[in-house]
Amino acid sequence: MKIIAVANQKGGCAKTTTVVNLAACLAELGKQVLVIDLDSQANATTWLGAEHSTGHAFKLLTTKTSLEDLIAPTNLDGVSIVSGSRELANFEKAVAGEIAVETRLKRRLIGLDSSKWDFVLVDTPPTLGLITLNALSCAKELIVPVTTHVLSLSGVAQLVETLEEVKEVLNPSLNILGFVACRVDSRTRHSKEILELLINQFGDKVLKSTIRESIRLAEAPSFQLSINQYGSKSSAADDYRALAAEVISLTQ
Ligand SMILES: Nc1ncnc2c1ncn2[C@@H]1O[C@H](COP(=O)(O)OP(=O)(O)OP(=O)(O)O)[C@@H](O)[C@H]1O
Numbered sequence: 097m098k099i100i101a102v103a104n105q106k107g108g109c110a111k112t113t114t115v116v117n118l119a120a121c122l123a124e125l126g127k128q129v130l131v132i133d134l135d136s137q138a139n140a141t142t143w144l145g146a147e148h149s150t151g152h153a154f155k156l157l158t159t160k161t162s163l164e165d166l167i168a169p170t171n172l173d174g175v176s177i178v179s180g181s182r183e184l185a186n187f188e189k190a191v192a193g194e195i196a197v198e199t200r201l202k203r204r205l206i207g208l209d210s211s212k213w214d215f216v217l218v219d220t221p222p223t224l225g226l227i228t229l230n231a232l233s234c235a236k237e238l239i240v241p242v243t244t245h246v247l248s249l250s251g252v253a254q255l256v257e258t259l260e261e262v263k264e265v266l267n268p269s270l271n272i273l274g275f276v277a278c279r280v281d282s283r284t285r286h287s288k289e290i291l292e293l294l295i296n297q298f299g300d301k302v303l304k305s306t307i308r309e310s311i312r313l314a315e316a317p318s319f320q321l322s323i324n325q326y327g328s329k330s331s332a333a334d335d336y337r338a339l340a341a342e343v344i345s346l347t348q
């Protein structure tokens with residue numbers, strides 16, 4: 097069982113899109129995937145058609161409810177979810193004064209049946225707050241989506257800094273699996289420049305798979321379908337399938 101956090105405190109850099117479609121493409125390859133939606137916007141929960149189970153991630157973080165009771169099916173075979181909800185925005189207040197709150201998720205996931213799940217993908221909110229720290233503390237691997245259609249590298253240095261602190265204090269075995277360039281538009285010089293900048297800075301930590309700009313991908317959530325369902329032959333489906341294969345080979 098591999099626990100992978102998908103994080104970048106920059107808003108709208110394709111974290112949720114990556115979690116949902118990577119989960120879908122891993123499942124297509126026969127993997128059992130659990131998504132944990134830690135974002136109060138609950139976009140992954142809605143996209144995966146699991147809004148009926150709302151609030152389970154908050155319960156996971158703040159109560160002793162059995163983990164098994166908090167796992168709900170999604171509209172994708174092979175993908176289950178611990179759903180997000182608006183209450184997650186109140187997590188810091190809810191646990192004020194309690195101890196070791198950064199590692200609460202890690203301690204709760206010890207109860208997970210590791211023979212049942214191949215991958216756990218954790219979607220995070222666009223902040224470096226307590227919720228994201230919980231994700232970074234429980235994960236073995238980190239995927240950082242970076243969009244290349246706007247200059248979005250500014251926050252990456254801060255993320256790397258936080259990561260170093262997390263490794264030192266909370267989770268020494270955390271590894272950056274890789275940066276994944278998203279919304280790549282090879283027709284624009286800007287997009288190419290940002291990709292080059294990323295490779296200059298992070299070398300082989302930049303994943304080979306890149307996700308191209310795709311209208312199909314932007315449309316898919318309104319239909320509550322993943323890209324391999326909504327546009328099985330689209331460029332974005334090819335890209336997320338390649339990412340899933342790369343993630344499998346890097347985590348073997
Ligand atoms: N490859 C792509 N092509 C076109 N649009 C994309 C692509 N990837 C993501 N988007 C769009 O970018 C927007 C932001 O994506 P997404 O919600 O996945 O980002 P996020 O990092 O989860 O945002 P937040 O920080 O708010 O949680 C969405 O409207 C999504 O449809």
Ligand SMILES: [Mg+2]
Nearest residue numbers: 111112135139
């Ligand atoms: Mg999101």
